[in-house]
Amino acid sequence: MPRKPSETLTEAELRIMQVVWHKGPGTVQQILDALTDSPSLAYNTVLTTIRILERKGYLEHSKDGRAHIFSPLVEREEASRSEIRHLVGRFFQNSHEDLVLNILEDRGVAPEELKRLRKMLERSDVE
Incomplete structure (x- = not known):
């Protein structure tokens, strides 16, 4: 087959x-x-x-x-x-949040990356 x-x-x-x-x-x-x-x-x-x-x-x-x-x-x-x-x-049962949390938990996040992510999230809230 x-x-x-x-x-x-x-x-x-x-x-x-x-x-x-x-x-x-x-x-x-x-x-x-x-x-x-x-x-x-x-x-x-x-x-x-x-x-x-x-x-x-x-x-x-x-x-x-x-x-x-x-x-x-x-x-x-x-x-x-x-x-x-x-x-x-x-x-992840269509949950983007679960995907992101999994990535963050898996590899840890450096302070610089967290700062960049926060800026990106703040920009997406405005748009």
């Missing part, structure tokens, strides 16, 4: 999206050449992953002669927010 498609980005999908977000549109070969992190991926693996990203709505392609140029449909910030919403729903 085939695996259920992931609602979020897999590690391989994220690697490819990071290249497209950073470098801009490109061909499969250009994206492959820009993947510097290990493990290295084969051309066919990158192509398959790009096709999956198209089906998920993260990428689109246009033709340039015989080449396909892949461009992002989803910006990095939007993808990041989507991943956080998924995490909050899955582990």
Whole structure:
């Protein structure tokens, strides 16, 4: 039985999206050449992953002669927010407060970070 498609980005999908977000549109070969992190991926693996990203709505392609140029449909910030919403729903019963408390309890907070967080909270109260 085939695996259920992931609602979020897999590690391989994220690697490819990071290249497209950073470098801009490109061909499969250009994206492959820009993947510097290990493990290295084969051309066919990158192509398959790009096709999956198209089906998920993260990428689109246009033709340039015989080449396909892949461009992002989803910006990095939007993808990041989507991943956080998924995490909050899955582990914290849709409570952003519980997520933040978990992060703060897990790693502790330096005084400078607390000061910055307070400023951010004060600004969000005003808006």
